[in-house]
Amino acid sequence: MTREEILNELKGVFSPYTTNKEALNKLSDQTDLIADLKINSANLVDIIIDAEAKYNIEIDYDSADKMLNVGSCIDVISEKLNQK
Amino acid sequence: MTGAGNDLVALAAIDVARTRQPEFYSRIIIPAEKELYASCFSDTLPFEHFVWLAWSVKESAYKFLKRFDVRLVFSPSLREITELRLNGGYFEGRVRSQEHALYSRTIINSDCIFSMANSADDFSAFHCKIKQINSSGPEDQSIAVRELLLVKLADIFPESVLHIAKNPNGWPIVMCNDEELPVPVSFTHHHCFVAYTFQLNSTSWKAHAEIL
Numbered sequence: 001m002t003r004e005e006i007l008n009e010l011k012g013v014f015s016p017y018t019t020n021k022e023a024l025n026k027l028s029d030q031t032d033l034i035a036d037l038k039i040n041s042a043n044l045v046d047i048i049i050d051a052e053a054k055y056n057i058e059i060d061y062d063s064a065d066k067m068l069n070v071g072s073c074i075d076v077i078s079e080k081l082n083q084k
Numbered sequence: 085m086t087g088a089g090n091d092l093v094a095l096a097a098i099d100v101a102r103t104r105q106p107e108f109y110s111r112i113i114i115p116a117e118k119e120l121y122a123s124c125f126s127d128t129l130p131f132e133h134f135v136w137l138a139w140s141v142k143e144s145a146y147k148f149l150k151r152f153d154v155r156l157v158f159s160p161s162l163r164e165i166t167e168l169r170l171n172g173g174y175f176e177g178r179v180r181s182q183e184h185a186l187y188s189r190t191i192i193n194s195d196c197i198f199s200m201a202n203s204a205d206d207f208s209a210f211h212c213k214i215k216q217i218n219s220s221g222p223e224d225q226s227i228a229v230r231e232l233l234l235v236k237l238a239d240i241f242p243e244s245v246l247h248i249a250k251n252p253n254g255w256p257i258v259m260c261n262d263e264e265l266p267v268p269v270s271f272t273h274h275h276c277f278v279a280y281t282f283q284l285n286s287t288s289w290k291a292h293a294e295i296l
Binding site: 019035038041046048049061064065066068 | 091093097098102107112136139143159161162220221222254274
């Protein structure tokens with residue numbers, strides 16, 4: 001999968017946890033999940049679990065800690081997909 | 085270290101079934117904490133409440149320590165609640181975060197779990213308040229928690245015009261006559277609840293007097 005494809009799919013992963021639909025429609029690598037999408041930190045674990053299910057991957061704790069903006073989420077998902 | 089860190093979890097917003105799944109809770113609590121729950125709290129506290137209590141304690145500790153290390157990453161599985169006991173209406177805890185040991189106080193009621201952290205086992209200089217609002221929107225939460233804090237600060241410093249700003253690292257600061265007061269503040273919000281915590285000590289009073 002390309003980074004752009006993952007980015008577009010991530011909109012669906014983030015959507016249940018953000019009310020900032022404008023920021024969701026303008027996702028970029030730099031979009032911060034908490035500061036820009038206003039996702040509550042309590043939902044960060046949900047996003048990791050949802051991403052694992054969507055891509056059938058396992059995201060280890062160290063990788064999960066890095067998933068704070070869209071670019072790092074794509075990096076982690078790409079890495080895990082390539083390891084399959 | 086003088087600081088403030090807090091966190092709030094609205095119980096209406098948690099997914100109980102998901103919280104009880106090992107793949108979920110194992111990202112928040114470690115096996116030793118699960119054993120702590122089984123041995124001390126399984127009769128009195130639903131498991132999902134314990135998981136979110138642990139989350140709020142660890143997030144509070146992270147917010148406290150982040151002021152002293154801006155590169156710090158929130159990683160709940162790397163922090164451990166080493167002690168937790170019920171003392172009257174609240175939980176007293178001790179949480180280890182790498183080389184630091186912090187202390188916590190947690191209140192659980194029917195609506196929410198609220199924690200705050202300090203570097204000392206003394207919360208006598210801490211002030212906090214929780215409020216339910218009619219919105220879960222981020223902007224409304226932000227406005228409401230600032231208003232709530234300013235009402236309290238106006239009681240304490242009635243002769244001053246205070247406002248809340250953000251420092252370059254993103255945490256809230258209390259401003260008086262365009263000078264920052266040494267009053268460490270932490271905000272938290274989740275769903276329809278907001279809360280503040282601040283620490284007020286002799287340094288705060290002295291600085292305020294000097295600014296005036």
